Amino acid sequence: xxxxxxxxxxxxxxxxxxxxxxxxxxxxxxxxxxxxxxxxxxxxxxxxxxxxxxxxxxxxxxxxxxxxxxxxxxxxxxxxxxxxxxxxxxxxxxxxxxxxxxxxxxxxxxxxxxxxxxxxxxxxxxxxxxxxxxxxxxxxxxxxxxxxxxxxxxxxxxxxxxxxx
Numbered sequence: 376x377x378x379x380x381x382x383x384x385x386x387x388x389x390x391x392x393x394x395x396x397x398x399x400x401x402x403x404x405x406x407x408x409x410x411x412x413x414x415x416x417x418x419x420x421x422x423x424x425x426x427x428x429x430x431x432x433x434x435x436x437x438x439x440x441x442x443x444x445x446x447x448x449x450x451x452x453x454x455x456x457x458x459x460x461x462x463x464x465x466x467x468x469x470x471x472x473x474x475x476x477x478x479x480x481x482x483x484x485x486x487x488x489x490x491x492x493x494x495x496x497x498x499x500x501x502x503x504x505x506x507x508x509x510x511x512x513x514x515x516x517x518x519x520x521x522x523x524x525x526x527x528x529x530x531x532x533x534x535x536x537x538x539x540x
Contacts, residue, residue, distance in 0.1 A: 380429030384530065387422035391415045391523055398516050412514040413485055419523050420482040423475070426530060430460050433537050444468055460533045467529075474525040481514055 394415045398408060427441035431450065440450030447461045467475040 377429060377432045380425055380432050381534070383425045384422045384429060387418045387425060388523065388527060391418035391422070391519070394418065395516060395519060395523070412516070412519065415519045415523075416478070416481050416485065416514055419519065419526060420478055423478065423526060427464075430458060430533075430537070434458060460537065463529075463533070474522045477518065478522050478526075481518075 391414075394411050398411050398415075424441075427444065427447050431438075431441040431447060434451070434456070436447070436450045436454070439446075441447050444461060444464045447458070448465060451458050451461060464475065467473045468479070470476065
């Protein structure tokens with residue numbers, strides 16, 4: 376079961392890596408470029424969610440205990456155990472502007488109800504050029520590269536320590 380999660384985590388990261396390789400500055404205004412950015416974010420986030428399942432499987436937790444980091448920690452607490460991996464992820468999730476928090480915010484923004492989100496504010500004056508405030512959760516190749524790099528490093532380090540247990 377653990378191998379299945381690990382394989383799926385690695386697959387999603389490979390999909391993200393492949394999509395990022397196809398992104399280039401020359402087509403940065405196309406719909407395909409935006410779709411690729413969101414697809415990369417989706418695959419990194421999917422790998423993260425599958426990684427929660429990998430941790431749960433490694434520690435033989437009940438199925439369904441990995442829907443979120445808090446669910447994972449609750450499953451450990453219910454068994455009177457702790458996981459340094461889940462605790463580290465919880466710290467990352469709580470840390471303002473961490474790669475994990477930014478990934479979760481961007482993924483959430485992709486799925487946000489359009490009717491509930493505010494339209495970008497536009498400053499306009501006949502004497503000035505219109506300025507549109509950019510969405511802070513807007514995806515960039517640089518951000519996605521960094522999130523994936525940080526996530527891959529975390530997974531490799533945590534997998535190594537889980538094997539030692």
